[in-house]
Amino acid sequence: MLFKVEMKVEIPHDLAKDQAEKLKASEKIYSQKLQREGKWRHIWRVAGKYENVSIFDVKDNTELHEILTALPLYPFMKIAVEPLCRHPSSIHEDDK
DSSP: OEEEEEEEEOOOTTSOHHHHHHHHHHHHHHHHHHHHTTSEEEEEEOTTSSEEEEEEEOSSHHHHHHHHHTSTTGGGEEEEEEEEOOOTTOOOTTOO
8 A cells, every 4th residue: 555644853952962863863774674675665855844755655554553653753753644546647557
């Protein structure tokens, strides 16, 4: 199943800088692992903001929930999820 996920990160200003940097580094490692596995298919930064728009390709809602709640920055995120389906005019055969 494909999902569009919008993530807005709001790290508290009083969080120690070294702790924030450690969380960001862990987040990068985890997200790149998911990308290599094909579960996090696309990620785009929203220009000028600490936000992204991503496409996930996962088995079901439960798998997406487990992935998102395991993100190191999850406690500091506002997340919006929308399920996607293949558009009949798409020329890409790998769209599910």
